Amino acid sequence: MADPTAVAGPTTDPAAALYRTVALVRGFEQRAIELVRAKVVLGGIHPYTGQEAIAAGTCAALRPDDVITSTHRGHGHVLAKGADPARTMAELAGRTTGLNRGRGGSMHAADFGVGVLGANAIVGAAVPIAAGAAWAFRRAGSDRVALSYFGDGAVSQGVVLEAFNLAALWRVPLVLVCENNGFATSMRTADTVAGSILGRAAAFGIPARSVDGTDPEAVRDATAEAVARARAGEGPTLLECTAYRFDAHHTWEHTARPRYRTDEEVAAGRARDPLEIQGARIPAATRAAIDAEVAELLDRAVAFACEGPHPDPATALDHLYATGMRARAGAR
Amino acid sequence: MPNLSYLKALNRAIGDEMGRDEAVCVFGEDVGVAVTHATAGLLKRFGPDRVLDTPISEQAFTGFATGAALAGLRPLIEFQIPALLFLVFEQIANQAHKFSLMTGGQTRVPVTYLLPGSGSRESWAGQHSDHPYSLFAHVGVKTVVPATPADAYGLLATAIRDDDPVVVFAPSGALGVREDVDLAALAPVPLGVGRIHRSGTDVTVVAVGHLVHDALAVAEELAGTVSVEVFDPRSLFPFDWSGLAASLERTGRLVVVDDSNRTCGIGGEIIATAAEEMRLIAPPRRVTRPDGAVLPFARGLDLACQPTRAQLRAAVEKAVGDG
Structure with a gap:
């Protein structure tokens, strides 16, 4: 029987470590949804359930000093890159103990200390930002890379395609991870994307491949190749990671219930579950130990989030300017 | 005393700041040949790793500069046409400007956006004659509009050194202004001082x-x-x-x-x-x-x-x- 303590840390068997990340993200999202219902997390969230293998697999192929940019559906990326779940949950709850001191929330969670240059609430906006960071690394003589997540909806944004052009032209050390979860909000990929996602990369001479985004190990291996290319100075690579969004575009749908897919379709999509796929690769006892450890960790994260202080309204304009410049108040 | 033109003052400020800080780099369209003259000589002096001619891709290179700034650089972007600011309003007002607050002060975005030739140039028509400085003041992006060569030098130098995004409007109506200045006395001019x-x-x-x-x-x-x-x-x-x-x-x-x-x-x-x-x-x-x-x-x-x-x-x- 496996020693439960052997799977609690980050330096364990790679298959178990991947499972742990998937389980952590799954459990985090479930608890975050509960906190949305309890009105502890305001503004709702964009659940990442079903896509956990992408965050887990990609981040497993990165070094701590590499950076990522994330999306509105970003909790998985932030956690997989190494942000503290308790501080991430506290950020969702808008507390001073959150990653962003309660100034960012779900859609802007950032942790520069672990290379998370921020989740971004404008679809596709972070792709050129990641490219610029990657270029700066290369200019500094380092072999650090940047990885940018974006969805299938983003491939119709002009700025994303412009960024493909710049990144390829200047051979920046960038990994482009398109998470094709089947939907741009309510719109099916086939109804929003002319041509193909891989074809867009090909148009700019960017090597691209499609990966099973429900298989953490497949994602990790494909990312490792892309990262190696980037570190070697060979420029960007695009990975189209396909998965199925298990839950709503946004928790708003839990009450509004827009109908754009059937229950049968969702059930079929949920049948290919990254948690089960990776869970089947490790001993049952290891899996159980990880589940217990993660559950306890998340219990503590929720408690930490709920105990954190709400920011003082008098500090609403703190951090508006990096220089500390103070803006005029709205009433004087 | 040397007679300094407004445009030469801008050029001098960029060159001086690049000389004193390796992190300063220039992005823009045709900055290599310096069609506006603001970047004249910089490519030769500092090389293509610091003076980057970009494709006609304003939104991408404006976002790119934000990323480079997050990674420690101090980019300056030149826009030849003031209306291009409408195109990149998302990248400046909604991204670069908001990072400091949204991240709870984890980072800074020291990017300078230079408009050498803002406002009317007389008969450049509807899409080349705007003067949208009020728009940036409205959203709270630091905004400067120098009137004289010495102030153009000083405010641009300050903008480049500032840890926040700053838009520098150099009105086309002022580009021809010249003044006698002691070059050794040129110095940064603080923001917010009339x-x-x-x-x-x-x-x-x-x-x-x-x-x-x-x-x-x-x-x-x-x-x-x-x-x-x-x-x-x-x-x-x-x-x-x-x-x-x-x-x-x-x-x-x-x-x-x-x-x-x-x-x-x-x-x-x-x-x-x-x-x-x-x-x-x-x-x-x-x-x-x-x-x-x-x-x-x-x-x-x-x-x-x-x-x-x-x-x-x-x-x-x-x-x-x-x-």
């Missing part, structure tokens, strides 16, 4: 950018009948409110000349703040572009949409006559 170009006791004229020179001409025309103080805010956001208040303590009358469209132009904010908080003995007045102006092509129509010296003179006389 400059009184001419002292007076009857009325304060707040003039933005190239209009400072028109205000000085009108003040000279009126000398003997009206004593006009010409106040150049130099930076619109932050704004030197205490400097303006001190001027109005002396004069009590306010006229603003502002090359913005009238509704929500910075002139409206200056007058509103003065009315709320400062000493006024006569109704304040402003001379601006018309509401919603789209500059027509024909030269006479273009000029008809810009503030004129005659309009300013009439506004000053009315302000004095009213109180």
Whole structure:
């Protein structure tokens, strides 16, 4: 029987470590949804359930000093890159103990200390930002890379395609991870994307491949190749990671219930579950130990989030300017 | 004493800042050959790793500069056309500007956006003649509009060194201005500190950018009948409110000349703040572009949409006559 303590840390068997990340993200999202219902997390969230293998697999192929940019559906990326779940949950709850001191929330969670240059609430906006960071690394003589997540909806944004052009032209050390979860909000990929996602990369001479985004190990291996290319100075690579969004575009749908897919379709999509796929690769006892450890960790994260202080309204304009410049108040 | 042109002052400021700080780099269209002259000689001096000619891809390279800034660099972006700011408003107002607050102060985005040739160039028509500085002041992006070569040098140097995004409008109406300066005395000019170009006791004229020179001409025309103080805010956001208040303590009358469209132009904010908080003995007045102006092509129509010296003179006389 496996020693439960052997799977609690980050330096364990790679298959178990991947499972742990998937389980952590799954459990985090479930608890975050509960906190949305309890009105502890305001503004709702964009659940990442079903896509956990992408965050887990990609981040497993990165070094701590590499950076990522994330999306509105970003909790998985932030956690997989190494942000503290308790501080991430506290950020969702808008507390001073959150990653962003309660100034960012779900859609802007950032942790520069672990290379998370921020989740971004404008679809596709972070792709050129990641490219610029990657270029700066290369200019500094380092072999650090940047990885940018974006969805299938983003491939119709002009700025994303412009960024493909710049990144390829200047051979920046960038990994482009398109998470094709089947939907741009309510719109099916086939109804929003002319041509193909891989074809867009090909148009700019960017090597691209499609990966099973429900298989953490497949994602990790494909990312490792892309990262190696980037570190070697060979420029960007695009990975189209396909998965199925298990839950709503946004928790708003839990009450509004827009109908754009059937229950049968969702059930079929949920049948290919990254948690089960990776869970089947490790001993049952290891899996159980990880589940217990993660559950306890998340219990503590929720408690930490709920105990954190709400920011003082008098500090609403703190951090508006990096220089500390103070803006005029709205009433004087 | 050397005679320095406004454009050469911009060029000198960029070169000096690149010389003193390896992190400063330049992005833009045609910056290598320097079609605007603002970047003349920089490619040869600093090389292609620091002076990057970009594709015509404003949104991507503006976002790219934000990323480079997050990774520790201090990019300066040159835009040849002021209306390109509309194209990259998302990248500046919604991304670069918001990172500091949204991340709870985890990072900074020290990017400078330089517009060498903002406002009308006379007959460059509807999409090349805008002067959208009020838009950036409105969203809270640091915004400067230098009027003279020494201030162009000093404010651009400050913008590059600033840890926040700064938009530098260099009005086409000021690019030809020259002045005798001691080059060794050129120095950064702090943001939020106005400059009184001419002292007076009857009325304060707040003039933005190239209009400072028109205000000085009108003040000279009126000398003997009206004593006009010409106040150049130099930076619109932050704004030197205490400097303006001190001027109005002396004069009590306010006229603003502002090359913005009238509704929500910075002139409206200056007058509103003065009315709320400062000493006024006569109704304040402003001379601006018309509401919603789209500059027509024909030269006479273009000029008809810009503030004129005659309009300013009439506004000053009315302000004095009213109180």
